[in-house]
Amino acid sequence: MGSLERHCPIQGKDGQLTCVSLGTGMKCLPSSKIPLANGTVLHDWHAEILALRAFNRFLVDECLRLVSDPPCPSHFIRQRSPHEITPHEYQLFAIKDDVEIHMYCSEAPCGDASMELVMAAQEDPTPWTATPPSIPSSTTEAEKGLYLLRGRGHFSHLGAVRLKPSRPDAPPTLSKSCTDKLAMAQVTSALSSLTSLLFTPKNAYISSLVLPKSQYVPTATTRAFATTGRMSEASSVLAQTVGAQDSGYAFHPFSIQTTHLEFTHSRRNIPPTHKPLPSNxxxxxxxxxxxxxxxxxLQGRKQFDPRGASxxxxxxxxxxxAGIAALAGMPVLVEALKGVSYRDVKRASILEVRRDAKNEVKKRVLKGWMDNEGDGEFGFDGDGRV
Structure with a gap:
């Protein structure tokens, strides 16, 4: 296995940590392959992103247990009472008030939060002064000098949105770094677009990010995630986004915690005589x-075989x-999920506030963010599994 491990434990009122999602991985889908994904191939399987996607699936599966006959109670989520539901905050479910979300990363997330570590690993860590020769996200952004930086290229250019992968000889992608995606999660919560149809974002924000002491650089994490870093304008941007506060969206910066414990298969636990190799x-x-x-x-299936859908x-x-919306008798959601294509669902009016909040942060805070488009035209044909 690769040397990356991430998990999203949830902490209940008794202080006990429970691991509800875990992921390992270090690769992503090249941009040229995105149009072939057809909704069944993951775009990004870096460990952090797998853990977050698995966390969302965990919440959905907990919902399914609640609405089944007979219902099965959950330690972590609940159904909201009718008086809690409003036109802006319409979701039927919520993460319980006495539950916190904590995320452990065995390595500093790729992107801006790990740049100092990348510099320290160079034979010559002298900062580069040349303008990054990277792809501008648009003509306007190019005129402003904002560029999309690929991986670890021009590693001393700090505070920027970066793309995966880090290897210069790998096929290019438009998947944003794990640092950038985690920074965005401080605004949109740990919920995906689809899961946010079921859950209010309140109580769905990551409380803390836990890193090994060896992977913690205070200046890097402050710059990448904190109110005194590049996210300094996030709160004011959300305050100006119509409906964001009424819908439960706000800027929730997570704390950074450290541990002296290392993941068993960390590269730092590999004997000097052995060379670490990336795993697929x-x-x-x-x-x-x-x-x-x-x-x-899924292992054992060809990459674009629908039967390989995770x-x-x-x-x-x-x-x-869609299945939960039908079982729970949520006609508004059933209608929103009936889009001809996945793109239609993402553009549904019911997701407008979340979409606006995210777009404003891309434009005014995480500047230079380019969407990884091309896999939104597939339809709902029954290949997905509940």
């Missing part, structure tokens, strides 16, 4: 299921959320 295998775990993936699909892929999640 990924593991996904929740209390409800576990999977082994290669190339963003439970955390777009099509499977669409199917699961």
């Amino acid at each position: 295998l990924s593991a996904v775990y929740t209390p409800h299921f576990q999977e082994t993936l290669i190339g963003g699909v 439970l955390i892929c777009r099509k499977s999640m669409w199917s699961a959320v």
Whole structure:
């Protein structure tokens, strides 16, 4: 297995930590392959992103247990009472008030939060002064000098949105770094678009990010995530986004905690005589299921075979959320999830506030963010699994 491990434990009122999602992985889908994904191939299987996607699937599976006949109670989520539901905050479910979300990363997330560590690993850590020769996200952004930086290229250019992968010889992608995606989660919560149809974002924000002491650089994490860093304008941007506060969206910066414990298979635990090698295998775990993936699909299946769809892929999640909306008798959501294509669902009016909040942060805070488009035209044809 690769040397990356991430998990999203949830902490209940008794202070006990429970691991509800875990992921390992270090690769992503090249941009040229995105149009072939058809909702069944994951775009990004870096460990942090797998853990977050698995966390969303865990929440959906908990919902399914609540609305089943007979219902099965959950330690972590609840159904909201009718008086709590408003036109802006319409979701039927919520994470319980006495539950906190904590995320452990065995390595500093790729992107801006790990740049000092990348610099320290260079034979010559002298900062580069040349203008980054990277792809501008648009003509306007190019005129402003804002560029999309690929991986670890021009590693001394700090505070910027970066793309995966880090290897310069790998096929290019438009997947944003894990640092950038975690920074965005401080605004949109740990919920995906589909899961946010079921859950209010309140109580769904990550409380703390836990890093090994060896991977913690205070200046880097402050710059990448904190109100005194590049996210300084996030609160004011959200305050100006119509409906954001009424819908439960706000800027919730997580704390950074450290531990002296290292992941058993960390590169720092590898004997000096051994050379660490990247793995194309990924593991996904929740209390409800576990999977082994290669190339963003189930191990043993060809990459673009619909039968290789993971439970955390777009099509499977669409199917699961639509099934819960029907079982729970939520006609508004049933209608929103009937889009001809996945793109239609993402553009549904019911998601407008979340979409506006995210777009404003892309434009005014995480400047230079380019959407990874091309896998939104697939329809709901029953291939997803509940």
